[in-house]
Amino acid sequence: MDAEDTERLDVVELLLTAECYNAHTALDAHDLPSLIRRHYWDAKARGVPRPITVCEKDVRAIYGTPNVKEVCAKLPFIEYMEFGGQLSLTVMELALRWFIKSGGLKRIERNPSIAYHCERMRVNGTGNISYARARQAVPPLHSERVWIDALVEDVREECGEEAEEMLKLCTISAPDEIPISLEELVLTPQQHEVISKMTAALKNREYLLDIGLYDVGKMLFVGPPGTGKTSTARALSKHLALPFLEVRLSMVTNQYLGETSKNIDRLFELAKRLAPCILFIDEFDFVAKTRTSDEHAAIKRAVNTLLKAIDEISLVRHGVLLIGATNHPQLLDVAAWRRFDEVVMFSLPDEEMRRQILERIASRMRGSFEMGEVARLTEGFSGSDLRLVVREAVLSNLREGRRELTQQSLLSAIQEFSRREGVKTGVLEEVDIA
Ligand SMILES: Nc1ncnc2c1ncn2[C@@H]1O[C@H](COP(=O)(O)OP(=O)(O)OP(=O)(O)O)[C@@H](O)[C@H]1O
Ligand SMILES: [Mg+2]
Known part of the structure; x- marks a missing residue:
């Protein structure tokens, strides 16, 4: 044609x-x-x-x-x-x-x-x-930018000054504005399984409501930096055709601690108004830290507000799929863990996963390279590290006027990356000692 x-x-x-x-x-x-x-x-x-x-x-x-x-x-x-x-x-x-x-x-x-x-x-x-x-x-109407904008307009009309306070807490994306899809990510069988469970739950919301099964649809993504937590949450928004509300908990906390509790309430209120949607809370540990006895009363109040808000929101009832993400699971207390029906592990990728990630990253690149070897030599690298390695290799090739990716440039990039990471940790250690 x-x-x-x-x-x-x-x-x-x-x-x-x-x-x-x-x-x-x-x-x-x-x-x-x-x-x-x-x-x-x-x-x-x-x-x-x-x-x-x-x-x-x-x-x-x-x-x-x-x-x-x-x-x-x-x-x-x-x-x-x-x-x-x-x-x-x-x-x-x-x-x-x-x-x-x-x-x-x-x-x-x-x-x-x-x-x-x-x-x-x-x-x-x-x-x-x-x-x-x-x-x-x-695509369903609720996944379109025009629809999201209309709902935001409602919030502005109905909540007056409060609306701006709500809206500045998070970024709102329509599914087709999300630049990454699930197909581009290499996921573990457990991750696939959870995703298909959530997809099924969303499709059968009315049934779940009928039988009174409300506590479905809260996930906690746990793992070190660069292992795909944010990317997976975003890709889920595309996959499920749900608007994506993204918030960093550090942005919700306010130097006036009283505001923190209010902000948490605002955030969940906004999510309910924009439902069906995904509410993605990054740095989840930021507020939900272990509630030790000597902490400031206002922090405790904020933690309690957060836990209560999580309790009260439901995918089945309100259409809000909640995803929390954390690099520091040890900072979360039992009360926070208990509120999630799925804890999804994002570990550093093993050799086979690294190979698949590398191949996906380089899927549109030309040249003669063998990702099996690169995967073997990158023990301990995250998906994000692998991306940086490939980028480094591409750029060093370009600098020499070549548009083809070569094995040698990849191997040098690994070395360069390891050296730089070594320097970084070295510096941090020195600072720690000082
Ligand atoms: N399993 C994976 N498959 C494909 N790409 C990956 C994978 N893991 C990470 N990446 C890539 O690494 C980059 C960073 O990932 P992302 O930001 O999702 O990590 P994160 O777990 O949210 O990190 P952080 O804890 O620092 O927020 C993205 O570009 C992503 O595409
Ligand atoms: Mg992230």
Whole structure:
């Protein structure tokens, strides 16, 4: 299929979608493919108002098609109005038949509006098309930036000044703004198992609610720096199509300790308002440190607030999947541990995992290298360290004018990295002694 074919399919799909959406009032914004939905989204109406009209500028904005008029000229069932550049279908059935014949069936499988029309009207040649399946194939409304922004707007309207206090505690990302996916990470069988459990729990929320099983959906990621805790949490947001709220507990704690408890409450309140979502609390140990008797009363209060907030939030009831991450599990007390239904270990990768991580990092790089040897020589390196080693090797090759990765450059990078780490720890030790 060449670029011109794609452009034609784009225009016709848009026109068919508009036609179906306008005609079938049972359809809502969730029934539009993401690109179209985003373009016609009306923040105030919290949806896509009818009728959708299609003009040249819309096609250009949605697909980047430069020559809309020329594309239309080749399709006899499209009418192009010179004035205003509005497009419409003269005979819809003709357009649909052309679309199906020209390879559009695959698109209908992911376009609930057209699929709905085909299913209801029993359109010839679309026997396998299912509206329900098409709807599953488009990202849910709650995962879209426009939807998240609308909810944030609600928070601003309903909470007044308090809203800014809530919003500055965390960063909020839409799933498709997340640059990493689960496929790029090398995970252990236990990690895979937990992920599939959580996916199943999320899919069956109503069932869990029915049978009264509420205490599901709180995970603690434990492991040394650079082992993929943050990356996995982010990738989960993409995988589950849930907005991602990311917070460092050190940012929630305030020099005025009284504020800390308030901030914790604010954070969980925000998560509930943006649900369904993932609330990712990094540096989890920062507040939940062992509650020793001589600690300041306000810290104790903050810890208690945090534990209580965790108790009260639930994936099943509120749609908030909670993930805590820590490098210092020894700092957490039993009361904190008990609140998580899954503790997921992120250990330093073994040789086989290191090889897989290295191969994934270098999957798009050319050259002659053998990651088995690199993996063997990098005992004790984290995933993040391996990334740095490969980067170092690539850069040193580039400096010598080569775009190919070589084994020698990788081996030198390992040496260089070990030397630098050695120096770093050496310096730290000296500081410690001083
Ligand atoms: N198992 C892994 N597979 C693939 N890449 C990994 C893995 N572990 C770490 N990485 C890579 O290392 C980098 C750092 O990982 P990440 O920030 O997720 O670590 P972390 O456990 O959150 O560290 P920290 O405790 O310092 O916050 C990322 O770029 C990630 O892609
Ligand atoms: Mg991290």
